[in-house]
Amino acid sequence: MAGSGAARSRPIVTSLVVLLAASGCSVAGADPIGGGPDDLRIVLPEEPPTLEPCDASLTATGRVTRANITEALTERDASTGRLEPALATQWTRTSATSWTFTLRRGVTFHDGSPFTAAAAAFSIARATDSGIDCNVDGYIFADGELTATPVDEDTLRVTTARPDPILPLRLSFVEIVPTSTDPDSRVREPVGTGPYRIDEWNQGRYLRLKRFPGYWGETPDFAAATYVWRAEGSVRAAMVTNDEADVAIGLAPEDGAGDRAVEFATNEVSYLRMDAGKPPLDDIRVRQAVNYAIDREGLTTAVFAGRPSGQLVSKGVTGYNASVRPWPYDPERARKLVAEARADGVRTDTTLTIVGRNGIYPKAAEAMEVVQDGLIKAGLKVRIRMLDVNAWLEYLLRPFPAGDTGPTLLQAQHGNQAGDAAFTMGQIYGSEGAQSSYGTAEFDALIERAERASGGNRQKAFAEAFSHQNDKVVRDAVLANMTGLLALSPKVRYRPDSATNDEMRLADMRRAD
Template sequence: MKMVISKLGTAVASAALMTAGLSYAQTVRIGNQGDALSMDPHSLNETTQLSVTGNVYEPLVARDGKLNLTPALATSWKQVSPTVWRFELRKGVKFHDGTPFTADDVIFSFARGSGDGSDMKSYTNDIKEVRKVNDFAVDFETKAPFPILPDVFSFFYIMSKDWSEKNGATKPVDRRKGIENTASFKANGTGPYRLRERQPNVKTSFVRNGSYWGKIEGNVINVEFTPIGNDATRVAALLSGQVDVIEPVPLQDVPRITASGKARVLQGPELRTIFLGMDQKRDELLYSSVKGKNPFKDKRVRQAFYQAIDIDGIQKTVMRGASRPTALMVGPGINGFDATMDKRLPYDTAAAKALLTEAGYPNGFEVGMNCPNDRYVNDSNICQAVAAGLARIGVKVNLQAETKGTYFPKVLKRDTSFYMLGWTPSTYDSHNALNALMRCVDDKGAGQFNLGAYCNPKLDELILQIQSETDKAKRDGLIKDAFAMHAADIGHLPLHQQALAWGVANNVELVQMADNVMPFRYISVK
């Protein structure tokens, strides 16, 4: 393929080509149903954004193509006391602007990611202090023993202190408040690709970093990432050769792409769990016909909603079989998942109606529901199916389905009564979901994505024990107890784990990972 280079990127691309030893540039064009909403790696804890920015920025500890922990900006790590981890940093690494990477950047990044506007506080809430040992070593002191701390860092990216200060980007872009800064549109990481051009909701271009410290397994020089929200348009772009990769493939179009002879569909299980949350904090529910109280504070109402959802019908009709119904907030592949507990309450409209009547709502009520229409597989269709099920028990759902660009700022402000969310534990451990989704909300990052503010102090005690426990058998037992407690409370309404479906042109090779991250470094064009 021919290389298309703007004048601005000519020198960078030329350097990349010489370093790569290639006689011509390889370009891959990726069409995704949604955009990365910002180039700021601390502004939104969402897989699409972290997948895209993770090609430019790097963590201390990364994941390889098989999701195993691997050194990145840290070369090694060890516990020097029960509550202190020491990370030895990689020497000779430079940010894309030529500034050397040192311990000061690590300390700055963790302060930034723990501060106002950050969406990454659930990664840092149990860190007491980050201390500089020398220019290439830092100590992390945790509030209690935290044996899986290195696993926590794989999606926490390091920024340049110098660049951030010079560009007025010392605080994260706050999507909730609509606050932007230079980090929204520009980037300066240490990763294998540099940001070349950012056009929000149009196209974002990247070029291979010719001075990258590590190995880039693929041969791709230029990457063009384009949001294509319409399913039919996205498929047409792949089959016409306008793009080389699409994600996700609309489930109804899998046979068409497979039969085209031009592209193939890569399918596999995803570690993400899709669920519904409910406001359980406000004394009066927003966007509801119920005045003076909050129906979701009543477990009987939450259970009625649960049992009104025909999850098998959603799997068959909406998801075309490409989902796995679940009763838990984590699925297979996540440490602590226990299949013996994964038994949903039965779909039972009569039982649901009886529960609503018992709770004092014999005729049901109206409630607003927030849902994205370009983030998860068939997300708005799932919400429509849920609304139809709830209508059968007298609940009128006023569904607001919208692009994630407006959806996430709204629900992250907790300006919602009833919402959809998907979650892949970044540590591939149950503690991550428990800490971020089910822990009582505080201002340090605990329960940061517990948007309905479900709270059980006894569960919090279990989560802290899970965090500190080093004996695997005991820890697994605690995780089981925690999930049983949450299930008994009907804290959330788990739906399913969705399946991955990527459309890939026949001349492209890449690695599909179960966390739905797409590293450019593994992509090759024949």
């Protein structure tokens, strides 16, 4: 619950403070954030790998761009789950495969050009039918074919090859850009309709946004926002407590935010994606052993904040299956399964590589060390390779690295902010999914059936698919539904919600004075 972390105690950081005082350096490092009282100062765990709008479904990108720089036709209210108007004011399903959207009038892009149905159609085509390989295409639309056609300046018709009962929800992930945007390659500094525009991106140091005076909606409290990034959570927390930043995200309880800490529920689920097509992970007994060998209670008690989970979506998402429980910690069962596989000729002595990502969540490397220890005790050989976000993305997204990388367990995290399992299943578990390393024909059929269903049948079909993955496929070792922790300075009022990790809306941050 938001605010419940405020009473947490603050660990001693005396040696750090003394060292910094002696050296004359700021806690922030070489580039402390400037700005006046109307500027927000935000410190992130990592620099966005890209600001390309059609990659805004990536957490590190979306938390900066979505609803700040760019906007979509629709948006989901994270607190209620309802789909709300954004750049579209209403939408109607006119046939099994066609929707009509009425667009908001009087909206202007940051470059001064008007928002029209032509821009909306262009943006949809650029995100879903171009050679850019947009993350949103594989994540949100998978193999779905759609055509967007302007009816007039304020009306858009979108048709799909097959019936799609949640198309307006899918379009909440398509960020709208002007027709002057390069249609064939990624852009470094996008132009949008949001309340803020890019002022300066000094790559590797900081990113500054300024309030857009021509914004169609309510004027945000803060005139500008400057983002910097620091890998260490304790440094991010200290920047807030020392009045060097106003907002710090991705913290752990022991990072020392003290009474500036705010705890909140997230939709993020941490997991390990297994290369189930490569030996020894191609043997389901070994994949089961991996799951039994992980102490999830220990991880969420001693390493990071969260609660053990057995599936990639959290409660409240259509398709969540309450009967799919976290795998129990059973090291003896893990050892027996590995021994059985070895006795049948499975090469269990092949080294598994945990491919981790620095800063994916607090104490990411420490979490993988706990996992490694459990797998080694189960009789497996395991090494850890921690990567920064850009190198890690090569393993997350197709096409995966060429050559024989050996069997890997990819440290990953999934946040289904859209509230429907369609945004999880196809891209992560489908045989051709953008983030999938393994699938089966039977599982694909279950996913497809669920995606075509509606109402109660949709919930039932997706719940069955999650059960099938847990019992018959075991492609993942799901770890925990994560709890978020951020720090706020006294000058900012902000209530984080389950979508905060994916889209941190600057307009929701208010001046406290």
